Amino acid sequence: MVMTLQIHNLTKRFAHTKAPAVENLSFSVKNGEILALVGPSGCGKTTTLRLIAGLERPDGGSIHLNGTLVASGTVFIPPEKRGVGMVFQDHALFPHLTVFDNVAFGLQGRTRAAIQAIVSEMLTLVGLQGLAGRYPHALSGGERQRVALARALAPRPALLLMDEPFSSLDSDLRLEMREQVRTILKTMQATVLFVTHDQEEALFMGDRLAVFRDGHIEQIGQPEEIFHASATRFVAEFMGDSDFLPGLASSEGIETELGRLPQKFRPHTPVEIAVRADDIDFVPDEVGNAVVAARFFRGAFNLYRLRLDSGHVLHSFKEHTYLLPVGARVRAWVSAEHSLAVFEKAD
Amino acid sequence: MRILSILLTVLIVLPILIVGGQWLTPRWEVWQHLWNTRLPEMIRTTALLTVGVGLGTFLLGTSLAWLVSAYRFPGQSVFEWLLIGPLAMPSFILAYVYMALFDFAGPVQKVLRAWFGPQVWFPEIRSLGGAILVLSLVLYPYVYLLARAAFLEQSASTFEAARLSGYTRTQAFFKLVLPLARPSLAAGMTLAMLEALTDFGAVRFFSVSTISEGIVRLWEGALDRSSALALASLLLLAALVVILVERLLRGQSRYFQANSTYRRLEAVPLHGLPAWLAAGFCLLVFAAALGLPLMQLSAWVAQEWNKGTPGTFDAVYVRYLRTTLGLALTAALIAVGMALILAQHARSGRSRFRTLFTRLATLGYAMPGAVIATGVLITLSLAERWLMLPVLLTGSLLGLIYAYVVRFLSLAYSSADASLEKVTPNLVEAARTMGAGTGRILWRIQIPLISSGLLAGVTLVFVDVLKELPATLLLRPFGMDTLAIWAYMAAAESLWSAAALPSLTILVIGLMTVIVLFRTGKLFL
């Protein structure tokens, strides 16, 4: 199977910073796949995108597009020759061109009829048939977003790069656009590199995820894998709502405040176990090991915050009818039936 | 690029520096002489005029801006743009029209005397008060524009919050809206005061001896160049003081410029008497600053036309027009070209050095035309002497255009900078990822995006050159008489109806430009 994009040992430094923005980065993207690059801001994901687009020159390593070398220490193909589409964070629509002309911008060299056909096909795809004659300033945020997408997709790029495309939208619209855009991308069978700092968005959009940190990839894999089997404490923390339960590994398992977990780890090592609210259960118990510190009503369920006797705080889901007052004494245990991510405790 | 922009800046700053340099080698006997003659009076008059105009423009500009942005009343939407019109009115034109209408021998006082007898009192128009009135009417749009933008940009919610805390609309205005708009008001007043400081025509007609009038008087008198130069350096100092005070007052706060995305304060509809009072006030100011003079000038032009006076819409008129337009266009194109280089340079990195240079290069707008003309003359004659240039530079087209560019560069600069702002790097990058090469990007993206902004810059400089008087008076080459010079010369001889046609021409061109720029959101101060 041909990889659409292959990155090998990619490195980029900027003059004004000491640490490289991207260091020895390697990954690849399959044809028709959406790879979401996720990580906190300033972790190098946008730089990676710009390196692939040809908007920055790498200091080392290589980038292959459809098997062709487009950038290395010695080779550099300019962006206009790469056949890569890009959707910008601020959409970067040309304010002086109509929707039609924006979408048609990348289609030069084709006949008028062909351009007409492609643009109208693209606008139909993104649901903006009627707006071809409008100018960007007369569009809503969601419409602009879709024009930007249509414009980037119109020349049928081998690879589509999307740089935080939803960040300028408000949250309701963002959820709606996410679904629409994913459907459109899948309809087009586009190969996409999608950058975001929002882990939920990444989980939704990506066929696979690459979690970035300080210019390198911490973990790359399926969303479920990243979520359930976080490779590092950073990934577990970043991918969402994990509490960390301290424990000590022994030959029988891991001893914790909530009892022994039947998981293997190097004996005599202090560890931390990532637990989420759905991994913990509890019952009222006068001689239990924790108290209810707070309860958050979330509509369909209740989220309880429990303070263990050691002072550590964990969270637990209960159905929405299950009500306990703050201060109630409870006994908590690990109810997860899958294995939990365990990390050696850092000093 | 870098060397070029440094060179340009030096070129622009040199005339101002040369005048300012007078402070390094003060000539005491000159100052002594000035002090013993009319310097104290000139300083007093200048100070009173500047403060008076500051106050006058503040009152007019702020009240009008608040009326049109916070209330709805008959004609409000028209007044909103009509009220910036006086920006196109050269002060000396309004001054002579007022003189003709309101002085003792004018029709207004004649009618009053006919009605109420010969003892009827009427304020003297040829006075400091008259000059303050005329200049306030001409300059209030600076405050109006910036105040209006500030009022519109203040989010409606802030204002509503104040109302909910128990303030009435009026209290909220004084306690909240006005203080919030302070930086904008200060900026507007500063512009108006600098113009008042540098005014020449109106004060000359009203025999108000300010420092800037004194420079031209002494320079023209051919007797006392050193005194004129000393006065010029004094005026430079005064302008710097005004700017400095504004900077200090403003501190870190910024002032707003209207853009298309503001959320308007909910305007309250007025009914009955208040509505008519509001409309009446707007109409009164508009009539006083623009309506009345336009009518009077048109009447004069018609009179000349009927008499068939030479110069009325004939070949002579066309020639003046062509000279003026050619001069204004040349100066405007050069100014915008230079501004583009400087703005691009300033944008390509922000260092203290660059900021300083930008500031310096755009200082000319605060300098009186007479000071700049003086500086340009000295610069050019130095250049002639040192560089052994055989070309006669002084009193040439080059000198005049040089002075215009120094004087009006900052207008061009704001426009150039604002246009460049629109071409974000993202737009260029987006075009590149879609396969566009340099040429296509230039043609399809960059030129269309900056051209309208640059055009606005060209137009602004163009209109100001049309109106310019003192520098043109001092520097115009043989036969290069502009419409403004024609109007001024005729008006100075009380040939008011003869001055009307060039005045009206300047006014109509300026008015159209200003209003079009304003309505398309391209009026950068």
Add this chain to the structure above:
Amino acid sequence: MFISRRILNVLVLLAFLLSSCASPTPQVIKETVVVKETQPVKETVLAVITTTPQPAAAGVVNVYSARHYGAMEGVLQRFTQETGIEVRVSQGSVQTLLQRLEAEGQQTPADVFMSIDAGGLVVAANKGLLQPIESEILLRNIPETLRDPQNRWFGLTQRVRTIVYNPTVVKPEELSTYADLADPKWKNRLCLRPATHIYTVALVASMIAELGEAETQAIVKGWVANEPQYIDSDTRILETIEAGGCDVGITNHYYLARKLSENPNFGVALLWANQAGTGVHRNISGMGVTAAARNRENAIRLIEWLSEQGQAADNTGLPGGNFEYPVNPNAPIHTILQTFGEFKVNPIPLATYGEFQEAAVKLLESAGYK
């Protein structure tokens, strides 16, 4: 960003190319040309000034004129019709034109300097900006007192600056001399022209020449003490007097004549000043050929013509077009001027005005005259 910068460079370069078309070497100047109705060919003349003076274009004379253009247009049109010589006029105040002549030196495009004041001509002559002219015609047409002894400038019209008053309020017996206007009885009743105008300067210069600085200073201070209205227009002074805004003023005679020609009942009268003493203050407007004139012959031709054919009493003549007195004793006097009657003129040589001009400016300044 590097691309956009390169593109901007191109733009800027374009702007510069555009602008360099309009900047000097060679410098192209459009000049004012007197309209010639009979010769419709050229409307605009381009004069190219380069480092070396160009040979004079045939049939042209360039005038730096302090005299208002409108007032002499008819005359110059007639000159062009009769001689075929085109007249180009650049207008300015006496002071600015003098300054420019001086700055331009040998490069000046002007062939003729026309002043509305003898002082300006004297200053120009003394600075070597004018050249002597040998012309029988001029010597014949212009009396000795009205031209430079060294023939560097020639008076062409005479103007008299005198006292005007409102006859319904002021009796002519109350008036006599300029000095008398310093009397406190005229407090708040005077209209005077500001010191910025050359007419005021010339009058005071002639007073200094006659009375000395101290006495003149006292008189001017007396005027100032009477708190006159300063009105920078002789016409407006007359109109203000008629409207009752002040009772007495000092203006040039022809402004009143002009008013009377429009309205014979105009309610301001004229009194010839200093008739019991040395006589009324007279000035001239006149011309000189510049030292660097490139169209010297045409320039002389113009002045000669103006001293003879141009002396007509209607608007085809220099004095007539402006209600001034001719310099040529043989020329007729305008009918309106005839009603003003005979008068005695102060005989001091016009050349002294130039000598005392600087002193006059300083004196006005220090006396607090606006």
